[in-house]
Amino acid sequence: MNPEIRKLSKIFLPLLTAALFVSCLSLKREIAISSPRERMELNLLELERMIVPLEARANEPSTGGGRQADIAQARNTINEMEKETAADADYAGRLAAWSGRLAIMEGRYSEGRRLYQQAIDLSAGNIPSIILGIRLEGDPEKRLDIIDGELALAGSRLDSFSSGNGELQIERGRTLSELRRFSEAAGAFDIAFASGIDSVYSESYRNARDRAWELRYAEASGGTFEILERGGLTWKDSITLIKNETQLLRFLTAGRDLSETEIFNRLLDRSFIPYTQDVTLSEWPAARPRPEDLVFRSGAAWLIWHLRAEAMADRAMLSRYSARYSLGGGARSPIADIPALSPFFDSVLGCVETELLSLPDGRSFHPAEPIRANEFLAVLRKM
Numbered sequence: 001m002n003p004e005i006r007k008l009s010k011i012f013l014p015l016l017t018a019a020l021f022v023s024c025l026s027l028k029r030e031i032a033i034s035s036p037r038e039r040m041e042l043n044l045l046e047l048e049r050m051i052v053p054l055e056a057r058a059n060e061p062s063t064g065g066g067r068q069a070d071i072a073q074a075r076n077t078i079n080e081m082e083k084e085t086a087a088d089a090d091y092a093g094r095l096a097a098w099s100g101r102l103a104i105m106e107g108r109y110s111e112g113r114r115l116y117q118q119a120i121d122l123s124a125g126n127i128p129s130i131i132l133g134i135r136l137e138g139d140p141e142k143r144l145d146i147i148d149g150e151l152a153l154a155g156s157r158l159d160s161f162s163s164g165n166g167e168l169q170i171e172r173g174r175t176l177s178e179l180r181r182f183s184e185a186a187g188a189f190d191i192a193f194a195s196g197i198d199s200v201y202s203e204s205y206r207n208a209r210d211r212a213w214e215l216r217y218a219e220a221s222g223g224t225f226e227i228l229e230r231g232g233l234t235w236k237d238s239i240t241l242i243k244n245e246t247q248l249l250r251f252l253t254a255g256r257d258l259s260e261t262e263i264f265n266r267l268l269d270r271s272f273i274p275y276t277q278d279v280t281l282s283e284w285p286a287a288r289p290r291p292e293d294l295v296f297r298s299g300a301a302w303l304i305w306h307l308r309a310e311a312m313a314d315r316a317m318l319s320r321y322s323a324r325y326s327l328g329g330g331a332r333s334p335i336a337d338i339p340a341l342s343p344f345f346d347s348v349l350g351c352v353e354t355e356l357l358s359l360p361d362g363r364s365f366h367p368a369e370p371i372r373a374n375e376f377l378a379v380l381r382k383m
Helices: 003-056 065-083 089-105 109-122 127-135 140-155 165-178 182-193 199-214 223-230 235-245 260-269 297-311 315-327 345-353 373-382
Strands: none
Touching (some): 127 165, 140 165, 182 199, 223 235, 223 373, 235 297, 235 373, 297 315, 297 373, 315 345
């Protein structure tokens, strides 16, 4: 080695070593300072991602012992976190709030209230505590007032993403669904999902949002809501919806309160209900349909179009499209799965052209699929 280089290395190597040592000590101190806070935040995030799906599933049909096992696992996680000593009051308050929310699912409401008081004593105003307080209110109308008040406060803050808007909108969607204000509930869920909230909320509450959207036409009371909740539609259900939501049956009932079965038989005898829903058949079978039979899209189109023709006093509507297409020669149907010579041709084309019903894929009608109750009700609302 060059003597000059050797001399310089003797001078600078100790200096470099000392500098690296000081740098490592500084980095170690930074890690030591930041690690507890980071660890606490990661703990709370882990807990949030365990408890939120459980809360979302609370009102869904029972999943057997699986949910109880998940609740027990979350409780064990909280117990382990509580063993770690932390002087941070905000962390301790939020941990108590999550513990309280889990206590509600365990059926321990008094413990939930105790933990709520503990949480706000330690750290008033943190979002998990606010949500816990909301959930401890049994009256949904009062709960909604609390949520709207908290949203007003959150909206006045500059840090809208960190102020809990998303979590509060989730609570608003849940409460509005409980109050059967489904259109507003769907909107609240959509606002929450777009707020920058953790993905666990959109994953956990997607079904609740979709259900609210499907039930957005439901009334606060009466048979309509119960029918929409079931999803599938029978002839009897369809008559109930028509009776509840329209005056389309007055020509048949003259204002009298006839039973659904009696109305069904009258509609069947007057060809407002088809004997078959198979669009490939050109002749009716001998067997009569029953009021409890499911309504397919083909049968719904038939009933809707015949009611429309009656309401408009225009029986020519019932053959308008077959007459038009037969003049062109070839009798080719513009809808792939509805034969031009089918008895359902006019009803389906009429409903599609007037946008009462749609082609789900833009090409086919899917006549053999059961129609959903909310879709049928939407058609009645359009009419």
